[in-house]
Amino acid sequence: MSALPVSLPTPRDENWKYANLRGLARARFEPSAPPSSETQARVTAALPAPLDGFERIVLIDGFVLGTPVTTSPSSPTMVNTIETDRYFFELNRRLRTDTLRLDVARHQKRAIEVIVVSLGTSHPAVEIALAEGAELSLVERHLPLSTDAVITNLVISAVVGSHARLELSRITQASSKAQHVETIELHLGEGSTTKVVQLTTGAAASRTTAFVEHAGRESALEWHAAALGEGTQSHDAYVRIAHSAPGAKTLQQFRGIASGRSRVSFNGHMRVDATSPNAQSDQSLKCLLAGPEAEADVRPQLEIYTDAVKASHGATVGKLDPDMLFYLLSRGIPEESASSLLKWAFVSDVLSRLSNPALRAAVEHSLERVLPGAIAARSGT
Amino acid sequence: MLSIKDLRTTVGNRKVLDGLSLEVPAGEVHAIMGPNGSGKSTLAYTLAGRPGYEVTGGSVSYRGEDLLALEPEARAQRGLFLGFQYPVEIPGVNNVYLLKAALNAARKQRGLPEVDAFEFLTLVREKMKIMQMDESFLSRGVNEGFSGGEKKRNEILQMLVLEPSLALLDETDSGLDIDALKVVANGVNTLRSPDRAIVLVTHYQRLLDYIKPDRVHVLARGKIIRSGGPELAQELEARGYDWLLTDAA
Numbered sequence: 231m232s233a234l235p236v237s238l239p240t241p242r243d244e245n246w247k248y249a250n251l252r253g254l255a256r257a258r259f260e261p262s263a264p265p266s267s268e269t270q271a272r273v274t275a276a277l278p279a280p281l282d283g284f285e286r287i288v289l290i291d292g293f294v295l296g297t298p299v300t301t302s303p304s305s306p307t308m309v310n311t312i313e314t315d316r317y318f319f320e321l322n323r324r325l326r327t328d329t330l331r332l333d334v335a336r337h338q339k340r341a342i343e344v345i346v347v348s349l350g351t352s353h354p355a356v357e358i359a360l361a362e363g364a365e366l367s368l369v370e371r372h373l374p375l376s377t378d379a380v381i382t383n384l385v386i387s388a389v390v391g392s393h394a395r396l397e398l399s400r401i402t403q404a405s406s407k408a409q410h411v412e413t414i415e416l417h418l419g420e421g422s423t424t425k426v427v428q429l430t431t432g433a434a435a436s437r438t439t440a441f442v443e444h445a446g447r448e449s450a451l452e453w454h455a456a457a458l459g460e461g462t463q464s465h466d467a468y469v470r471i472a473h474s475a476p477g478a479k480t481l482q483q484f485r486g487i488a489s490g491r492s493r494v495s496f497n498g499h500m501r502v503d504a505t506s507p508n509a510q511s512d513q514s515l516k517c518l519l520a521g522p523e524a525e526a527d528v529r530p531q532l533e534i535y536t537d538a539v540k541a542s543h544g545a546t547v548g549k550l551d552p553d554m555l556f557y558l559l560s561r562g563i564p565e566e567s568a569s570s571l572l573k574w575a576f577v578s579d580v581l582s583r584l585s586n587p588a589l590r591a592a593v594e595h596s597l598e599r600v601l602p603g604a605i606a607a608r609s610g611t
Numbered sequence: 612m613l614s615i616k617d618l619r620t621t622v623g624n625r626k627v628l629d630g631l632s633l634e635v636p637a638g639e640v641h642a643i644m645g646p647n648g649s650g651k652s653t654l655a656y657t658l659a660g661r662p663g664y665e666v667t668g669g670s671v672s673y674r675g676e677d678l679l680a681l682e683p684e685a686r687a688q689r690g691l692f693l694g695f696q697y698p699v700e701i702p703g704v705n706n707v708y709l710l711k712a713a714l715n716a717a718r719k720q721r722g723l724p725e726v727d728a729f730e731f732l733t734l735v736r737e738k739m740k741i742m743q744m745d746e747s748f749l750s751r752g753v754n755e756g757f758s759g760g761e762k763k764r765n766e767i768l769q770m771l772v773l774e775p776s777l778a779l780l781d782e783t784d785s786g787l788d789i790d791a792l793k794v795v796a797n798g799v800n801t802l803r804s805p806d807r808a809i810v811l812v813t814h815y816q817r818l819l820d821y822i823k824p825d826r827v828h829v830l831a832r833g834k835i836i837r838s839g840g841p842e843l844a845q846e847l848e849a850r851g852y853d854w855l856l857t858d859a860a
Contacts, residue, residue: 501648554701556661557695557701558701559694563684563713571712
């Protein structure tokens with residue numbers, strides 16, 4: 231492996247102030263060996279029931295099992311300098327083992343569920359290409375099947391063709407010692423529609439870096455993200471969305487809950503270029519502080535280079551509303567359930583965007599560990 | 612059912628209840644009336660255990676138990692219900708979830724299993740009919756976007772589903788038009804029973820035209836200054852509170 235030309239980003243770097251990369255400071259990043267057939271069998275047996283109507287693809291430590299789709303080894307391009315924000319992207323490009331390529335042909339529809347399992351150190355890579363008018367519903371689930379301090383450095387790149395539709399549902403439930411880093415790149419074509427719904431729980435530390443470009447006219451993006459921190463976890467995201475073509479539209483919401491001594495942060499950078507008149511950008515970033523030593527940081531950034539734009543942004547950090555809490559207590563709901571229920575309500579704006587009912591139910595069920603009592607209180611309707 | 616002796620409560624640094632005593636036997640409906648700022652809502656909140664309402668003296672016995680020693684949720688689980696003057700909106704928590712969670716919490720306290728889903732919906736629908744509420748209400752967020760009247764109906768619906776032993780209704784009549792007032796009053800009346808007590812906190816005699824109280828108390832300056840039968844409410848309606856305040860001073 232060639233040494234990377236720059237070192238890990240640090241809190242001094244503009245967009246990495248709140249990222250916790252301490253767990254990666256001494257990491258070797260060398261990818262794990264391909265999983266043995268015993269490991270594959272063990273993992274396969276532990277997977278949840280497949281989603282109806284979805285093709286399922288499983289990645290273990292970055293290796294694609296069964297290869298029902300084309301995979302190709304990466305051909306790393308060596309560069310002399312790396313922009314700090316793209317550090318992990320470049321690391322992935324050099325160290326990835328397989329690249330899972332998902333193509334959807336013109337006016338075709340596909341529904342795919344990708345399960346990502348990390349047992350060691352991995353650099354999973356998914357490349358998506360939607361041709362004109364194509365539709366892809368992609369569910370990407372990260373499951374905590376190892377209790378070790380695993381390292382995952384994922385890259386997802388998607389080119390959404392003109393008038394194509396991409397729905398990307400991302401559920402990251404990493405194990406408590408995991409280090410999880412991911413870079414997402416989206417290139418949005420003319421008249422395309424993209425919806426990203428992302429839920430992050432677990433992991434000692436997670437970091438999402440996303441670069442989105444509205445490259446075609448009238449492209450529309452919805453970005454709904456939620457992160458739930460507990461213990462000493464850290465969840466950090468930096469999402470940069472560039473509106474480069476006329477009529478580009480973005481709706482972004484983030485709901486973060488920092489419990490215990492955790493830290494949750496979201497840095498949403500919206501840029502509207504002079505080449506993007508009549509763009510629309512709506513941003514709502516909210517965090518809930520639910521622990522005496524928890525920390526939440528939300529940073530809305532709006533950079534506009536045209537007069538013809540509709541833009542709104544809001545950012546708040548607050549605590550559980552004592553009036554709401556008392557109302558629930560006064561109805562006999564135990565305090566832990568009441569506060570779980572309110573936390574649930576806080577992220578429900580995001581969870582409700584998961585359009586697949588089976589996935590939503592599975593996610594709700596899995597949140598019982600993080601929000602004890604909320605699900606029991608909600609069941610049986 | 613409820614026995615309050617010499618209750619003293621401060622809110623912030625302000626002394627609000629100042630030696631309030633009140634007995635409410637099972638099977639009775641009591642109305643507590645009084646001018647603004649007399650401590651009516653403070654009494655309701657103190658009994659329900661709202662944080663920030665600090666009891667500095669006195670005692671409250673509820674069905675033989677020391678009510679003040681219990682957490683707010685434990686009071687509710689034991690059958691105390693507070694109908695809020697200003698019910699809060701809780702977006703993201705559906706009415707049906709709240710109703711079921713509350714009902715199951717009370718059942719658990721009584722050693723009963725969780726309510727069967729079918730029985731629960733049958734029960735809720737029956738109570739909704741009494742309150743003339745639409746089915747779509749169930750899937751809406753708690754009080755989210757409700758009008759003032761809908762919020763009050765929702766409070767009474769919750770009360771009907773939970774069937775409390777002691778209901779404290781804090782100005783349930785405020786903000787209601789005459790039709791809604793009748794619906795709410797009818798809801799409350801369906802709950803009257805020999806083993807249950809209801810305390811109505813109200814400003815006006817209007818509500819008492821529809822819910823006949825057994826006793827009427829006047830709360831002023833943090834204590835009960837006059838108690839009487841239903842005729843006292845009519846007298847208050849005719850004469851206001853000033854004459855009592857002058858007498859008490």
